Amino acid sequence: xxxxxxxxxxxxxxxxxxxxxxxxxxxxxxxxxxxxxxxxxxxxxxxxxxxxxxxxxxxxxxxxxxxxxxxxxxxxxxxxxxxxxxxxxxxxxxxxxxxxxxxxxxxxxxxxxxxxxxxxxxxxxxxxxxxxxxxxxxxxxxxxxxxxxxxxxxxxxxxxxxxxxxxxxxxxxxxxxxxxxxxxxxxxxxxxxxxxxxxxxxxxxxxxxxxxxxxxxxxxxxxxxxxxxxxxxxxxxxxxxxxxxxxxxxxxxxxxxxxxxxxxxxxxxxxxxxxxxxxxxxxxxxxxxxxxxxxxxxxxxxxxxxxxxxxxxxxxxxxxxxxxxxxxxxxxxxxxxxxxxxxxxxxxxxxxx
Amino acid sequence: xxxxxxxxxxxxxxxxxxxxxxxxxxxxxxxxxxxxxxxxxxxxxxxxxxxxxxxxxxxxxxxxxxxxxxxxxxxxxxxxxxxxxxxxxxxxxxxxxxxxxxxxxxxxxxxxxxxxxxxxxxxxxxxxxxxxxxxxxxxxxxxxxxxxxxxxxxxxxxxxxxxxxxxxxxxxxxxxxxxxxxxxx
Numbered sequence: 001x002x003x004x005x006x007x008x009x010x011x012x013x014x015x016x017x018x019x020x021x022x023x024x025x026x027x028x029x030x031x032x033x034x035x036x037x038x039x040x041x042x043x044x045x046x047x048x049x050x051x052x053x054x055x056x057x058x059x060x061x062x063x064x065x066x067x068x069x070x071x072x073x074x075x076x077x078x079x080x081x082x083x084x085x086x087x088x089x090x091x092x093x094x095x096x097x098x099x100x101x102x103x104x105x106x107x108x109x110x111x112x113x114x115x116x117x118x119x120x121x122x123x124x125x126x127x128x129x130x131x132x133x134x135x136x137x138x139x140x141x142x143x144x145x146x147x148x149x150x151x152x153x154x155x156x157x158x159x160x161x162x163x164x165x166x167x168x169x170x171x172x173x174x175x176x177x178x179x180x181x182x183x184x185x186x187x188x189x190x191x192x193x194x195x196x197x198x199x200x201x202x203x204x205x206x207x208x209x210x211x212x213x214x215x216x217x218x219x220x221x222x223x224x225x226x227x228x229x230x231x232x233x234x235x236x237x238x239x240x241x242x243x244x245x246x247x248x249x250x251x252x253x254x255x256x257x258x259x260x261x262x263x264x265x266x267x268x269x270x271x272x273x274x275x276x277x278x279x280x281x282x283x284x285x286x287x288x289x290x291x292x293x294x295x296x297x298x299x300x301x302x303x304x305x306x307x308x309x310x311x312x313x314x315x316x317x318x319x320x321x322x323x324x325x326x327x328x329x330x331x332x333x334x335x336x337x338x339x340x341x342x343x344x345x346x347x348x349x350x351x352x353x
Numbered sequence: 354x355x356x357x358x359x360x361x362x363x364x365x366x367x368x369x370x371x372x373x374x375x376x377x378x379x380x381x382x383x384x385x386x387x388x389x390x391x392x393x394x395x396x397x398x399x400x401x402x403x404x405x406x407x408x409x410x411x412x413x414x415x416x417x418x419x420x421x422x423x424x425x426x427x428x429x430x431x432x433x434x435x436x437x438x439x440x441x442x443x444x445x446x447x448x449x450x451x452x453x454x455x456x457x458x459x460x461x462x463x464x465x466x467x468x469x470x471x472x473x474x475x476x477x478x479x480x481x482x483x484x485x486x487x488x489x490x491x492x493x494x495x496x497x498x499x500x501x502x503x504x505x506x507x508x509x510x511x512x513x514x515x516x517x518x519x520x521x522x523x524x525x526x527x528x529x530x531x532x533x534x535x536x537x538x
Contacts, residue, residue, distance in 0.1 A: 005377050005388070005506070031392060114393065142412075175415050176373065176388040178380045256415075263413030337418045 009034035031170035060088030070195030076102035090129025094210030098157035107333030115333025239287035247276030361402035362426025367481030377503035486526030
């Protein structure tokens with residue numbers, strides 16, 4: 001298929017349909033409203049269902065119902081709306097229901113701003129809802145990767161029976177880039193024998209639930225969930241690294257911030273600096289092991305985020321205190337430019353080239 | 354080679370549209386491209402701008418800080434983005450709505466009465482196309498063929514009947530440049 005120029009938010013909708021998603025429940029919020037706009041127009045054309053719910057809380061519970069009945073389901077929102085969905089997300093994780101949740105992050109806390117940010121890293125990777133649960137969290141850096149990760153996300157959700165969160169931001173949602181829908185990424189949608197599709201008198205009813213009144217049983221369920229998360233850590237780490245083996249300074253950044261960092265890297269390299277990049281694509285599971293390949297004599301790791309330092313915690317866990325960690329961030333919806341990022345790098349590197 | 358462009362004006366002047374046409378045309382020519390709109394709690398008649406990158410390499414930051422070219426359709430945008438043109442870069446000013454000259458002496462400035470030309474063509478909606486024509490005449494960032502193909506992609510096949518008037522507007526902008534209104538840096 002040839003390339004088309006698409007806005008990130010529309011590409012989310014197109015990728016979901018290409019991945020076989022036929023159900024969307026959501027509530028509009030800037031900067032992701034083009035997702036429901038696109039799907040309200042396109043889903044009915046393929047026999048799908050689009051519902052604008054009365055609230056984010058209703059939407060996520062509709063996702064629970066449709067996922068429980070075996071459907072491929074998508075919901076999307078932006079930070080304050082994702083906050084409202086947390087109870088439902090915890091229930092989905094507890095009941096092991098597959099779905100894809102898109103968060104086009106905006107400045108916070110509270111209602112915050114409508115401009116791009118990355119303030120939901122903790123929420124996404126540590127669980128914004130209650131209980132010991134994990135989401136598979138994927139962070140695209142451009143619109144093509146957004147499409148690829150949405151399509152992959154539906155498969156991973158089904159494979160692990162777990163909610164998958166696509167963590168983007170207002171910038172990737174609003175910008176246009178060429179995209180291609182790669183047919184070869186499409187996989188068979190697996191059978192869902194656990195789904196509540198009607199017994200037809202042939203079998204015992206399937207039950208979708210996250211309530212276990214007996215502590216022993218709930219602990220057993222938790223052990224099962226934790227084993228699943230371990231399997232994700234073994235098999236689903238995704239990362240891009242650049243020049244980390246002999247860099248004097250390594251950047252750590254994800255999503256759109258990472259591509260801004262790449263422009264800063266090009267500037268610094270022109271000036272003769274040796275710099276590298278670790279770009280986590282999966283935020284859970286986190287690519288801790290990649291940090292082991294960093295030049296041991298490297299002067300430091302500079303984490304750049306559109307927040308006050310959240311992924312920084314994972315970078316610190318990864319380097320085990322062996323390499324100094326630095327941070328540069330903008331908040332409130334301000335986007336860091338390549339020049340200010342390069343300035344911070346020069347400050348750390350001193351005159352060393 | 355990388356062309357980094359800022360296009361700015363009032364909402365409704367078509368700055369997003371010509372940005373998308375450039376982006377599409379770049380894609381048609383097999384270049385790497387990105388289009389990033391400003392978005393905010395804007396109202397009709399408020400300011401609007403977009404950043405376009407057309408490059409031979411994968412696009413890093415889609416945000417344009419150091420622009421090779423800046424296309425300005427209204428005065429507030431001139432005040433805001435004049436400083437973003439790199440030394441030796443190009444600044445295109447719509448003089449129909451902007452009564453001041455550029456204060457920069459290290460860049461190429463082109464003055465285009467775009468609204469007046471569009472009015473002469475009896476279609477005020479093609480103001481943006483006059484600016485686009487002038488821009489393309491100077492930079493040759495993409496070919497006119499690609500731009501015409503991009504027109505159909507951006508505005509849809511149903512608007513192809515309006516392609517001739519848009520072509521004419523672009524040609525008028527280009528002609529103005531050829532007639533040397535260029536003020537040397």
